[in-house]
Amino acid sequence: MKILAEVLALPRFSDLQLLSSHSNLTQPLESVEITETPDVADFIPKNVMILTTAMIYKDDQEKLKPFIDSLKQAECTALGIKVGRFLDEISPEIVAYASAVDLPLIKIPSTQPLGGLLHEIVGYLRDSKTEQMSAAFDIQKRFSTLLMQDVDATRFIAEFAKILNAPIILLSPWQQVIAHSNYFYGNQKSAEFFIEQLSKDHFQQLAQEKKIFRLQDERQENIQVAGFPIRVNDYFPYYLLVLSPEQIPYPISEFAIDQAILVLTFMLFKNQKIAESFEHLKTDFLDRLLDTHQKALSKHQNWLELWKNYRLINSDYYQLAIVYGVTKPENETHIRYQQAEGQLIFQWLKEQLPEILPDVALFKLKNQNKSILIFQSKKNDHLMILQNLAERLQQALPITIRFALGNAYENLEDLPNSYIEASSTLEASLHAQKPATVQLFHPKGLAGLFEKIGTEDVEYFCQQQLKELAYPTEPTLQELRKTLKVFLDFNCEITKTANALYLHRNTIKYRMNQCEKLLGTSIQEPETSLLLRVALELSEK
Incomplete structure (x- = not known):
């Protein structure tokens, strides 16, 4: 058995x-009647919805109250009154009275013929699926x-x-x-006019x-929108x-709309997979282009001719x-979400870039949820464009998306370096606490080469190279370490070291002798000097 809430929730009755x-609106609804008779309650079964223009109450809506009482006693499900013909509006007092006696009062617009409304509701109540299924x-x-004809959206x-x-x-x-x-x-208003209201x-x-x-709508009148x-x-x-x-005509049902949406879903899915197959070709090309082992070979290939x-x-x-x-923390283990997110980012960039950065080539990274941009002209504002x-x-x-950039190069063959x-x-x-949306490349220096080596190994x-000078805590050892670093920075030249530290040359000689005793080796040996430089750099706090 249908209830009133189900009927009112259907788009066609919106x-x-x-x-x-x-x-609540769980009252059973079994049939519908159109009437202008004030004593109709004596002749109707229970669980019926009454449709009327309220013609005889046009001069005195107060008389609707006894009518509502009679319908309530007859266990009527609801009263629907069409406005615009005899009643311009239903009095707030009548609305309040219907609420008090718990009889749903429904306003029917002037554009809705009562006969057509009765036909549609009765068809729904009688569960006449044959016509609806056929239409679907x-x-x-x-x-x-x-x-099958491969039409577009x-x-x-x-x-x-x-x-x-x-x-x-x-x-x-x-x-x-x-x-x-x-x-x-x-229409005077575009589709965007309605979208902007959402x-x-x-x-x-x-x-x-x-x-x-x-x-x-364009006339500033309220309209229903089903999404x-x-x-x-x-x-x-x-x-x-x-x-x-x-406005959806009978017998088009919710099921019919669902069937159309199902086909539309498949069409969009098919188009997406076709586009992805082409992107796979682009990804394979990108792999070859970024393969540093093929760098020498690439000079003999005209990439630009082959891949316009x-x-x-x-x-x-x-x-x-x-x-x-x-990726948000709650989605870090959801592989399918990350794949869908990466694909959506790529689709969005594919739509947006041609208008604002026409000289940028877009690719997907193989087996990753990341995209690649190749800038092919210098723009002073391209960082701001990426931010926007x-x-x-x-x-x-x-x-949330971010951009990690490499340096620019003059030749396409050097693109692997930028990657x-x-x-x-x-x-x-x-590893940054608050990384920027657009991040530029900064050389890491010597210490950067050892980032992936464990802290204990470093x-x-x-400690093997610097002994007590590796992580000194005593002031004397700290001064020796500082002097050793400056001495090596000036390629073991005593005079330059003394000038830089504002010390006497003999003081520098004395300190270097002390360092050699602690280290057990000559500081000026080329290999030793290199190892000490590396160790000093890595042990900087």
Whole structure:
């Protein structure tokens, strides 16, 4: 048995407005009657919904109260009054009275014929699935044919809108219009006019389940909008918006809409996989381009001629950046989420870059959830552009991206160096407390070469070479270490060391003799000098 709440929740009945207030709407609903008779309660079964224009109450709405009482005694489910013909509006006193006696009072707009409304509600109540199933399968067959014909999203949405008799908008996961029905071509307001009225909270709700929203049209009048999530993956859905769903004609049912959405989901999934197959070719090319072992061979290959399709151009400026998402702690173990996030970042960059950075080539890193940007012209503001890109994506989605850049080079053959530098920049950012959105490469120096060696091994090496001078705590040993470092920095020249430390030459000689006694070796031996320099650098606190 159907209940009133189920009927009011259907998109086709979204223009019916419940005026009265009730703790629940679980009243059974078995039939519908149209009447203008004040004593109809004597002739109706229980669990019926009464539809009326309230013609006989147009001059005195107070008389509706006894009518409401009689319907309540007859266990009527609800009273629907059509406004705009005899009653312009339903009196607030009548609404309050219906709330008090617990009889749902429903406002029916003037655009809704009572006969058509009765037919649709009765059809739903009688569970006449045959007609609805037939319509649903016809829609599925029609859209499956379109799918086999490889139509694009624009054509699909146009056909869908014709069937539903309602304007439709298809949005990307970052809420940009992908396609819309023909309604918006001749309309004063574009599809974006309606999208701008939806907040981030609206989309967060819609990502979970189907929702009904109320927006304003170009005449500043309220309209209903039904939103449906299109789940191509489990985490970042597309969005389908249907304006004025009450215009959807019978017998198109929720099931029919679900069938169309299923085909649309498959079409978007298919298009995504086709695009990914082309990206795999680009990724293979990128692997060869960045392979340092093929660097010498690459000079004999005309990469630019062979790979024009990958947006590489002849230039004297090549700089590589790695784009990566900052995974939240709760998603660090969710491999599928990270894959979906990486793919979405790539798709978003693919859409945004051609307009703002036309000379940038975009690739995906193989077996990683990261993307590669290759800058092929020098721009003074490209760092600011990357910063703005990251901010725009974060406004649309719960995704944070960062850019790790290498140095720029004049030749394409040197791009592997820029990649190594970008990778080093990325690795350094993973250990930073507050890494910047756009990170530039900074040479690590000698100590950077030993970053991946364990701390214990580094300390052992320093103590073997410097003995008591490795990590001194006594002031005398600290002064000896300081003098030794300056002495080696000036290539073992006593005069320069003395001048730098404002000491007498004999003091420097004495201290170096003390160092040699502690170390048990000659400081000026080339190999010893090198090892001491390395140990001093690594043991700096």
